[in-house]
Amino acid sequence: MPILQTQVVDVLKTIYVPKLKKLLLSVGSIDSVEVNEGKVNIALRLPPLEEEVIAELKEVIEKRLLQIGAETVQCEITFKERPNIKYIIAIGSGKGGVGKSTVTTNLAVSLAQSGFRVGLLDADVYGPNIPKMFGVENELPKVSEKKKMIPIEKYGVKLISIGFLLEDSSTPVIWRGPLVSKAIEQLYEDVEWGELDFLLVDLPPSTGDIAITVAQTLPTHYGIIVTTPQDVSVLDASKALNMFKQMNIEVLGVIENMAYFICPHCGAKTEIFGAGGGEKLSFASSVPFLGQIPLEVQVREGGDAGVPTLFLEGNSEVRSAFEAIAKKMVKMLNESV
Incomplete structure (x- = not known):
């Protein structure tokens, strides 16, 4: 036969x-x-x-x-033609609700404001929040002559997300692992990124299929861990950190988000989620501590309105923290070359 x-x-x-x-x-x-x-x-x-x-x-x-x-x-x-990208940095947490997407958004904008060519790949297929945080949730990427998606650009950052391709923001993505992994590869390979200095990859919580795909299939060389100070968050963040190490991804450092809250009325400092968890994790894991980011109402308001912290009016300790972390990250990368 x-x-x-x-x-x-x-x-x-x-x-x-x-x-x-x-x-x-x-x-x-x-x-x-x-x-x-x-x-x-x-x-x-x-x-x-x-x-x-x-x-x-x-x-x-x-x-x-x-x-x-x-x-x-x-x-x-x-x-396949590989995008021309100098640094691909995966940003993970191991746990949801620690502000990882907020950190990724503002780091990307900080780097763009410093003159770098920056892209952001929203790899959180099941909960794509990046379009909302940049205020472009109703945008639809165009397709180039090469039949590749042209990323949406806002605040100097090139963006791609499965969220752009959903019918509406409440449409669930009900996919099994292999299909999700293939989607991540396409969001990287089938996009007209152009030349980039940085591509930040916003990972979903956990160390599952998507994180493994980003680590193994994309030429990802660096990772950053985001955690809050509390023990439960640090516990899960340590798993994400160790995953990076096992995948031979160099961990640039740990960022402690929601480190403390300054009362706008009396100026009192309150450590709502505990103190020092991120710094303890970096010390225990022998990786750098990139810095603390305080909890500010304006950050939440900006995220809901699609305006990154760096573009909010008035003085902001959070803005200064993101700018300092971005500079520290760039310095570390330059020194490692």
């Missing part, structure tokens, strides 16, 4: 890429499959791989297809 096109596709779905230990179709895609009287021609598109890995992969594909009845197998592999 002659081999069928569907059989070829079924085999490709089960093949792992050598050394990556990942399924072929989780990192790449099929451009075409042609079957003519037992002669199989395959065209695949993959991220850049070493020559020996490509050679070994072709051998595996040929062997598997010959076993099910193919007479000859021709496999053509082309590489």
Whole structure:
């Protein structure tokens, strides 16, 4: 019985890429499959791989297809074009509700205000808040001639989020892990980022599929951990930090958000969520402590209105904190080169 096109596709779905230990179709895609009287021609598109890995992969594909009845197998592999980005920095917390997206938003804007070319990838597929925080939740990315999405730009930051593609902000994303991982890859690879100095990736809570995809599939070299001072937050943040280390992602440092509250009426300082949790975590993990960010009503108001803290009127201790952390981060990266 002659081999069928569907059989070829079924085999490709089960093949792992050598050394990556990942399924072929989780990192790449099929451009075409042609079957003519037992002669199989395959065209695949993959991220850049070493020559020996490509050679070994072709051998595996040929062997598997010959076993099910193919007479000859021709496999053509082309590489996906990688965005031209100097630093990709994943920002995680391990726990929701610590203000990670707020921190990511304001760090991105701080870097842009300093003259850097900045992009922000909202990887929190299940709860994409970045469009709301930039006041662009009703925008829809256009498509370029290369059939890639053109990111929305606001406050000097290029933005991409699954939130732009949903029917409305209350539409839930009910996807299993493999589909979510593929979506993250597309939000990175199928976007006209242009040349960037920084791409900040806002991770969802936990150390699940999305975090693993960002760590393994994207060329992510650096990570930042956001936590509040309280023990429960620090406990989960330590898991995210250790995930970065196990994935060979250098941790630039820990940011302690909602560190304290200054009463606008009497000036009293109140440490609502405890004290020193972020600094203790950085010391215990032997990574830098990037700084504290206080709790201010204006930050919440700005987030709801789609206005980052740096663009709010009046004096703000939070604004100064973000600017200081951004400068410290840039200095560390320059010194590591």
